[in-house]
Amino acid sequence: MLEKEDQREFQEKLLRWYRHNHRKLPWRETQDPYKIWVSEIMLQQTTVQTVLPYYRNWLKQFPDIQTLSQAPLQTVLKAWEGLGYYQRAKNLHRASKIIVEKHQGQIPQNYETLQSLPGFGPYTTAAVLSFAFNKPYPVMDGNIRRVGMRLKGLQMEAKPSVDKQLKPFLTSLFLPRKSSDFNQSFMELGALVCRPQNPSCLLCPLQKFCQAFRSGTQELIPQPKKMNLQKIQAVLGIIKKDHCFLIQKRPSQGLMADLWEFPGGKIKEGETREEALHREIKEELGSRIQKEKCLTRVTHSYTQFRVTLHAFECELKEKPVLNPQTHRWVTLSEFENYPFPSGSVKVIQCLKKRYSPQK
DNA sequence: AATGCGGGGAG
DNA sequence: CTCCCAGCATT
Numbered sequence: 001m002l003e004k005e006d007q008r009e010f011q012e013k014l015l016r017w018y019r020h021n022h023r024k025l026p027w028r029e030t031q032d033p034y035k036i037w038v039s040e041i042m043l044q045q046t047t048v049q050t051v052l053p054y055y056r057n058w059l060k061q062f063p064d065i066q067t068l069s070q071a072p073l074q075t076v077l078k079a080w081e082g083l084g085y086y087q088r089a090k091n092l093h094r095a096s097k098i099i100v101e102k103h104q105g106q107i108p109q110n111y112e113t114l115q116s117l118p119g120f121g122p123y124t125t126a127a128v129l130s131f132a133f134n135k136p137y138p139v140m141d142g143n144i145r146r147v148g149m150r151l152k153g154l155q156m157e158a159k160p161s162v163d164k165q166l167k168p169f170l171t172s173l174f175l176p177r178k179s180s181d182f183n184q185s186f187m188e189l190g191a192l193v194c195r196p197q198n199p200s201c202l203l204c205p206l207q208k209f210c211q212a213f214r215s216g217t218q219e220l221i222p223q224p225k226k227m228n229l230q231k232i233q234a235v236l237g238i239i240k241k242d243h244c245f246l247i248q249k250r251p252s253q254g255l256m257a258d259l260w261e262f263p264g265g266k267i268k269e270g271e272t273r274e275e276a277l278h279r280e281i282k283e284e285l286g287s288r289i290q291k292e293k294c295l296t297r298v299t300h301s302y303t304q305f306r307v308t309l310h311a312f313e314c315e316l317k318e319k320p321v322l323n324p325q326t327h328r329w330v331t332l333s334e335f336e337n338y339p340f341p342s343g344s345v346k347v348i349q350c351l352k353k354r355y356s357p358q359k
Numbered sequence: 360a361a362t363g364c365g366g367g368g369a370g
Numbered sequence: 371c372t373c374c375c376a377g378c379a380t381t
Binding site: 027039040041042043044045046047048050051085087088091118119120121122123124127139141142143144183184187190191196197224225227 | 372373374375376377378379
Binding site for chain 3: 361362363366367368369370
C-alpha cells in the first residue's frame with residue numbers, strides 16, 4: 001500500500017498522462033450507454049483495431065436497443081461474422097430483448113440487475129456503469145491486471161486468482177468520483193505503455209511506484225501461459241446442384257454455434273482424406289459419394305489448434321432428404337445472407353473465383 | 360479452479 | 371513459430 005501522499009501523486013500522474021496521451025476512440029466520444037455496451041462486448045479478448053470497423057457497421061445496422069431487439073438472429077450473427085466468440089453476439093441480442101421487455105428499453109443502472117443479463121460479467125457490468133453513468137465501480141481486465149502485477153512485482157501467471165491480491169491495492173488507489181476517467185486511464189496505460197512486450201517504462205508516469213521496474217523484472221511479469229497447439233485436419237464437401245451449393249447449420253451450442261458450414265468433419269487417426277469425406281457425408285447426409293475432386297486447401301489458426309480444411313467438390317449417388325431448417329441450397333450471391341466461420345469464408349472466396357459468371 | 364469459446368496481429 | 375487481446379459461461 002502507498003502512503004496517502006503517494007496515492008495522490010499516483011492518481012494525479014496517471015490522470016494527467018491520460019489527458020495528454022489517450023487515443024480518440026469512437027466509444028469514448030459518446031455517452032450513449034447502448035454504444036458503450038456494444039463496444040465493451042466487442043472488445044472482449046479482441047483488439048481495438050479489429051473492433052473498429054465492426055463497431056461502426058454495427059451501429060449503422062442496429063442504431064439502438066429497440067432495433068437490435070427486433071432483428072433476426074441470423075442478421076445479428078452476420079454482422080458479427082469474422083469477429084469470433086459468437087456467443088457474445090447471441091448474448092447481446094438476448095439481453096437487448098430483455099431490456100426492451102423488462103426494463104422499458106433502458107439499460108439497468110443497478111449492479112446486480114445488470115450483471116444478471118446475458119453477457120454481463122464482472123468486467124462488463126462495472127465498465128458500462130462506470131463509463132456510461134460514472135458510477136463508482138473499479139474494473140479489472142487484462143490490462144489492469146498486468147499493470148497491477150508489475151506495480152506489485154508479482155512474478156507469476158496472470159490467473160484470475162491474482163485478482164484477490166491486487167484488489168485491495170487497486171481499490172486504495174481508485175477515485176470513485178472520477179470513476180470513468182480512472183478506469184480508462186488505467187486500461188489505456190496498459191495498452192500503450194505497460195504493454196505485454198516491450199513496455200515503455202521510461203515514459204511511464206507510474207515508474208516511481210513500480211516494483212517490477214525497480215527490480216528490472218517488467219519483462220518477466222506476467223509469466224507466459226503455456227499453450228499446446230494441436231493440429232487438426234478436416235475435410236468438407238462442396239456439393240453442387242444447378243447453380244447452388246449445399247450448406248448446413250451448426251448446432252446452437254458449442255463451437256461457432258448457429259453459424260453455417262459445408263458438410264464434413266475431422267479426419268480420424270489412420271484415415272485418408274477421401275475415407276473421412278465419405279464417412280462424414282454418409283453420417284451427415286445419409287448419401288454415398290460417386291466422385292470427388294480436391295478443389296482447394298485452406299489453413300486457419302485458432303487459439304487452441306490449427307486446422308487444415310480440405311475442400312472436395314463431390315457428386316452424390318443418392319439425392320439426400322434434407323430438413324430446410326438445417327440444410328439449404330444457396331447460390332454464390334446468397335452466401336451473403338448466411339454467417340460462416342472464417343475458415344469457411346476462405347473456401348467461399350475460392351468458390352467465387354472459380355464459379356463467378358464474369359470469369 | 361479449469362475449460363471452451365475465434366480470429367487477427369505483433370514480434 | 372510464439373503470445374496476447376477492454377471476458378463470460380459452464381462445470
